Amino acid sequence: MSHHIKGQGRNQITLFPEALDDFVTKENHVRVVDAFVDELDLHALGFNRVIANNTGRPGYHPAALLKLYIYxxxxxxxxSRRLEKGxxxxxxxxxxxxxxxxxxxTIADFRKDNGKAITKVCRHFIELCRQMNMFTDAVVAIDGSKFKAVNSKHNNYTPNKVKDHIRRMETHIENYLSRLETADGNDKVDAVQTSAAxxxxxMKQRVAELKELAVQVEAHPDKQLSTVDPDARLLKTQxxxxxVCYNVQSSVDTKHHLIVTHEVTNTNDRGKLADLTRLTQQALAQKNITVLADKGYYSGRDIKATQDMGASALVPKGDTSGAKKxxxxxxxxxxxxxxxxxxxxxxxxxxPHKRNVEEGGMKLKVYVDHIACRNCDIRAKCTQSKREPRKIRRWIHEGEMEEMLTRLKNAPDTVLIRKQTVEHPFGTIKMWMGATHFLTKQLKNVSTEMSLHVLAYNLKRMMSIVGSESLIEAIRA
Structure with missing residues (x-):
């Protein structure tokens, strides 16, 4: 006789059928999703078809489809196909x-047609977290991470890549023409000529297509063209x-690792600090925040703009000088x-300070001593110019940057805190996405997809911090 646990017979009939609610425990995260969506004002958020028409075939309520996507x-x-099967x-x-x-x-169209409203739902949940006093420290870490687009590297073209393809095709044409000449006098010359022709x-048709593509690439503002997803860009990763990817920018709370705000871009990190800071201040309804970022965000004007908004930035400065070489x-x-x-x-x-100049919209002070430089014994180590002395240019707001670097030096754990904070959500979401990352094309659709990922991450994070039942109570309060 077997001592294993036995299952119930498949043909067993029960007198009182079990209710579907019995299969979902009180702590199940699906109840959080249900309560969260039920409390939303979908019409105010901008969802389509919240108010149904009196005529025509009835459609699904957007609340049901939103619940399906969040789950x-x-x-x-x-x-969308797997959600249908589910x-x-x-x-x-x-x-x-x-x-x-x-x-x-129907599922796919809902995500495509309600992108802005879904993004607002993501922001609404952050507002809920703020009301629950989750952001009392007001310290966030900012970083960007590259997420693969649907467009492959093979279907992305730059001016040099198109020229290489054209040159390769023309070389192949020359090789085939030379083979035709070699085949003269051969018994199988007709078959060879037909195949080669x-x-x-x-290949001639392909060269014509590539030349037309070269014109389009040169006319493009970014000097590159993606044929599958036109908004995707070829960016440096490691x-x-x-x-070929998108650069997702995010600011993450250092205390609870919640994603406060995010933005999908197709450019590099430089110049994004002030924009992310402004979005973070709006999400937290607070201007006095501290922003941590890596050296890829170091830009004097960007940091100055961040500080002018009332935020405190801590960004290390990388050495980009070519003096050593x-x-x-x-x-x-x-x-x-x-x-x-x-x-x-x-x-x-x-x-000493000699004069003021303006370069690239920045007011600079120039420091130089012509006499001392001309008579210096180590002049060769200071400048390669035989006539002009070494000049030092200083931005008029450079003192504020130096004060920031001093604060950063006095807080050596800042770099570690930033890494531990902002890298965790990126790694988690990429694991959820799988190897392909984004499934949709174009920036607006990719932004919608990322908003759903961020909302799901924050929901799961809050359930881990306060528990499902406590979160449901806060949602319904």
Whole structure:
């Protein structure tokens, strides 16, 4: 006789059928999704078809489809076809949708047609977290991460890549023509000529297509063209590697690791600090916040704009000078004397303030001493010019940047805190996405998809922090 636990017979009839609600526990996250969506004013958020027409075939209420998507992204089911299958066999989805079974086209169209409203739902949940006093410290870490687009690297073209393809095709045409000449006098010359002629014709057509593509690439503002997803860009990832992707910017609370705000872009990190800071201040309804970022965000004007908005920025400065390769002194070796407003060079000579200039919209002060530089014994290590002396340019707001770097130096744990804070959500969401990352095309659709991922991440994070039942109580309060 077996001592294993035995299941119930498949043909067993029960006198009192079990209710669907019995299969969903009180702590199940599906109840959080149900309560959260039920409390939303979908019409005010901008969802389509909240108020149904009196005529025509009835449609699904947007609340049901929104619940379906939030549940799907919470459980790593982003595909509309898989969500359709889940509504047929998943007990939790049967409970959540009250046994509704929308088809995949309806599910996909809902995400496509309600992108802005879904983004507002993501912001609404952050507002709920703020009301629950989750952001009392007002310290956020900002970073960007590259997420693969639907467009492959093969279908992305730059001017050099198109030229290489054209040159390769023309070389192949020349090789086939030379093979035709070699085939003369051969018994199989007719078969060779026919095959080669067909390939040459195809390659000539391909060259014409590439030349037309080269014109489009040159006319593009970014000098690159993605043929599958026109908004995706070829960006640097790690080291010198490049990938056709989107750059997702986010600010993450250092205390609870909640994503306060996010933005999908197709450019690099430089110049995004002030924009993310402004969005974070709006989300937290507070201007006095502290922003942590890596050296990729270091830009004097961007940091100045961030501080002018009332935020405190802590951004390390990377050394981008080419002085070392040139074999001359780095600018950092010239010490600034604040009291006398001058620089002291490595040779000990003083470089006083001579004039003011404006370059790239920035007001700069120029420090130089022609006589001391001309008679200096180590001039060759200071400048490669035989006529012009070494000049030091200083931005008029450089003192504020130096004060920030001093604060950063006095808080050595800042770099570690930033990494531990902002890298965790990116890694988690990429794991949920799988190897393909985004499933949709174009920036507006990718932004909608990312909003669903962020909402799912924050929901799961809050359930982990306060528990499902406590979160439901806060939602209904």
């Amino acid at each position: 799907g992204y919470l459980n790593r089911i982003q595909s 509504s047929h066999r998943n007990v939790e989805l049967m409970w959540l949708l009250e046994r509704l079974q929308p088809d995949f086209k 067909e390939k040459i014709a195809w 080291g010198m590697n490049r990938q 040139k074999g001359i002194f780095n600018r950092s070796l010239f010490k600034y004397d604040k009291d006398r407003d001058l620089y002291v060079c490595p040779a000990g000579n003083e470089l």
